[in-house]
Amino acid sequence: MEITDMHVHIYPDHLAQRVITNRSVLCYEFASDATLTGTLSKMKEWGIAHAIAASVATRPQTQDAVNAFALRAQCKRIRFMGSVHPYADRIRETLLQIKDSPLAGVKFHAHEQQYLLDEPLAMKAYEECARLELPILLHAGPDSSYPGADNASYERVAHVAGRFAGSKIIFAHFGINGHYDLLDERLLGKDVYLDTSMCHRLADDQVTDIIHAHGAHRVLFGSDCPFANAQAAAQRIQALPLDQEQKEDILHKNAHRLFGVGG
Ligand SMILES: [Zn+2]
Secondary structure (H helix, E strand, O other): OOEEEEEEOOOOOHHHHHHHHHHOOOOOOOOOOHHHHHHHHHHHHHOOOEEEEOOOOHHHHHHHHHHHHHHHHHHEEEEEOOOOOOOOOHHHHHHHHHHHHOOEEEEEEEOOOOOOOHHHHHHHHHHHHHHHOOEEEEEOOOOOOOOOOOOOHHHHHOOOHHHHHOOOEEEEHHHOOOOOHOOOOOOOOOOOOOEEEOOHHHOOHHHHHHHHHHHHHHOOOOOOOOOHHHHHHHHHHHHHHOHHHHHHHHHHHHHHHHHHOOO
């Protein structure tokens, strides 16, 4: 089965080691070295045909550098998303450049970019993306690097989902990052995408329930590599009590329809 991992992180070689060292404090087990070469070789080993990589501009001033790296690093098997910072001046202009480039969409991370997921400037940036029909990937839920921060809380996720249903919007980590009890109809079954990354924090029956309630045609396989092992994550989806068509949708076909990757 063709597999596309639509949530991986790749950094320029000189930064990759630093990212890993910084996050090591949190006891992460790293599945790759987070470089382009290292990720490509892991993908080959794991049988992952395609990936979508995403990094964010943590400050408005770094937007152009992040997008320049994404464009440079883009290759046949890995497409990159671009980034805008909700507080930057040239959002529309940058989004138009992303739209005209081979970049796969726009990633936002409310914790790393230090904004609130549903604050007016952020909503305005998503609005511009939606108007250009650019896929939007949002980190959703708590982040262990930012203990206690509610920048991407479920309330905010539900607010954004209500406003942008029908757009190409993807909530990472099933929209909850491990907090199964929070999920309700404000997200489940809405016309938005959920990615499976970090779902090792949920039990198998919880993952299956979410997929049934939301619809496999709106769930995308993502691992969050290097913060998780993509091979183990894909094997877990393959072992769930879902039919073959649902597994194919999640593991590749939805990503193919959304991003045009693979056959
Ligand atoms: Zn991630």
